[in-house]
Amino acid sequence: MIPISANLGFLWQHLTLPEAIHAAHKAGFEAVECHWPYDTPPEQVNDALRETGMKMLGLNTVKGEGENGLLALPEKVEQARAAIDQALSYAQKIGAGKVHAMAGIASGAQAQQCYIENLEYACERAAPLGIEVLIEPLNHFDAPNYFLQTTSQAREIIRSVAASNLKLMFDCYHVQIMEGDICRRLTDLLPIIGHVQVASVPKRAEPDQGELQLSYVYDHLKAIGYSGAIGAEYRPSTTEGAGxxxxxxxRG
Incomplete structure (x- = not known):
């Protein structure tokens, strides 16, 4: 059975992070993940994780001021590395094993070189902590002009960085919009996938509707030997419980 993780960046947003962890546990999720937990003291997160027996899988580096990330911005190297250090420190304190390093709104060769150098920095700092660094292509409708948009682009960057702890966040929602052919891409990219996320396309709602058949994707992940978790990163159509x-x- 592949564990299903509740992404608390979208689910139970009306609750505090510790309360959301309890809600996810009560709802039947096996793990949790989040976006930007930095306003919550890590001790409070740890208490909730201990009380529920849940694990926090991962979190994001900060977005910056309207930039949707910092790592590919040549003029923001100092801020980007501070964001990396912040994310790794927080992840270590709460036992999260993955950090999504957000690229930001940028384009061109200079941005790519900056992104690679910052990812090298992140991977070097993360390795002694046992933390994986994730990069995630985002679609150009939800994230216009985001630097990283396709899995092929992500694979080339992972090859360039050549760090064993740099992996791909394969978000089926974004990949379906930009590229499609989800299951063949999952098979092809499996060696570099560090996490998988799901939501319906095109509404980004509960993952059992729209263009993608969740049960088929789930069975395919089992068949190809995917050993990670699946993050439910969707916006509820009404309430979390109702959906x-x-x-x-x-779960059958």
Whole structure:
């Protein structure tokens, strides 16, 4: 059985992070992940994780001021590395094993070189902590002009950095919009995938509707030997509880 993780960046946003962890546990999720937990003292997160027996899988580097990330911005190297250090420190304190290093709004060769150098910095700092650094292509409708948009672009950057702890965040929602052919891409990219996320396309709602058939993707991940978790990163159509039928159905 592949564990299903509740992404608390989208789910139970009306609750505090510790309360959301408890809500995810009560709803039947096996793990949690988040976006930007930095306003919550890590001790409070740890208390909730200990009380529920849940694990926090990962978190993001900060977005900056409207930049949607900092790592590919040549004029923001100092801020980008501070964001990396912040994310790694927080992740270590709460036992999270993955940090999504957000690229930002940028383009061109200079941005790519900056991104690679900052990822090298992140991977070097993360390795002794046992933390994986993730990069995630985002679609150009939800994230216009985001630097990283396709899995092929991500694979080339991972090859350039050549760090064993740099992996791909394969978000089926973004990949379906930009590239499609989800299951073949999952098979092809499996050696570099560090995490998988799901949501419906095109609404980014509960993952049992729209263009993608969640059960088929889930069975395919099992068949190809994917050993990680699946992050449910979707926006509830109404309330979290009302839309959780997909999770029970997936569990049979």
């Amino acid at each position: 959780l039928g997909w999770l029970a159905k997936l």
